[in-house]
Amino acid sequence: MRYCQHCHAYYYKKETTCTICGRPLIEKTHESKVITQGYPTIKLKSNKAKFVSKIFGVISIAVVIILAMINFATYNSNPTPWSLIAIGPIVYAWILLSQIIISKHNYPTKVNRQVILISLVLILIDVITEYKAWSLTYVIPALLVTTTIILPIVVASKPKTYYLHVRSLFFLMIMNFVVGIIGFTTPFMETGVTWTSLSVLAVGILLLSTMFTFARKDTWTELIKIFRI
Structure with missing residues (x-):
């Protein structure tokens, strides 16, 4: 040697x-x-996250295709594009996840801005098309419910940085309450359709209770800073 x-x-x-x-x-x-x-x-580690995302991607595509086919097959008896109500949140969920992955830092704030921007565009389209109230009644509540379910889960995956996102989560909760209250106090939504308003109110309350249940100290501390109590 x-x-x-x-x-x-x-x-x-x-x-x-x-x-x-x-x-x-x-x-x-x-x-x-x-x-x-x-x-x-070098020992290569298998990327389980990519594998799981591929599985959910295949399931999502299958669900979208099945819903679209059922809607198409029953369109003569029920001439409404009801499948879009289910397909829309699925598509938005993937857009939301991709936005979170791309924006590794301060992503809750960017997601909130994205929700606001999309909501304003939807309302504008609704107004231009003689305002049939579909935006505030169905689509925007679906966006808020989807965001309120996914975003806290992603934030909770990194508990050490939770305090950085309290402000964004609290603002998301306020958006849920505002849209929910609009459904019961204004004529801007379809008459008689209250389940969407109840849904956004429910997830808003669930988000607030979750924040105080699992991270009470950090939540109180950050809210005190926000409102300067």
Whole structure:
């Protein structure tokens, strides 16, 4: 074996100079346990997150196709695109997750801005098309419910940084309450349709109770800072 007197490294291959310091090597029998030349073997870890996302992606695509086919097959007896009510949140859920993955930092704030922007665009489209109240009655509540379910789960996956996102979660809860109250106090939603308003109110209350149940101290501390109590 070849040996470097300066680095105390053995070489199994027929090297003439040390790859670490460049000094010439000498012939020497291996006498002690030392760190030899080369790098440790890299063990590749399987990315379970990608595997799970692929499974959910396949399931989501299957659900979308099935709903669309049922809606198409029954359209003559029920001429309404009801499948869009279910397909919309599924598509938005994937858009939301991709936004979170891309925006690794301060993503709750960016998600809230995204919800507000999409909501305003939907309301504008609804107004331009003679305002049939579908935006505030169905689509915006669906966006809020989907966001309120997914975003806290992602935030909870990193509990050490939870305090950074209390403000955004609290603002998301307020948006739920505002949309829910609009359904019961204004004529801007379809008459008689209250389950969507109840849904956003329910997830808003659930979010608030979850914040105080699992992170009461951090939540109180951050709310005190926000309202300067």
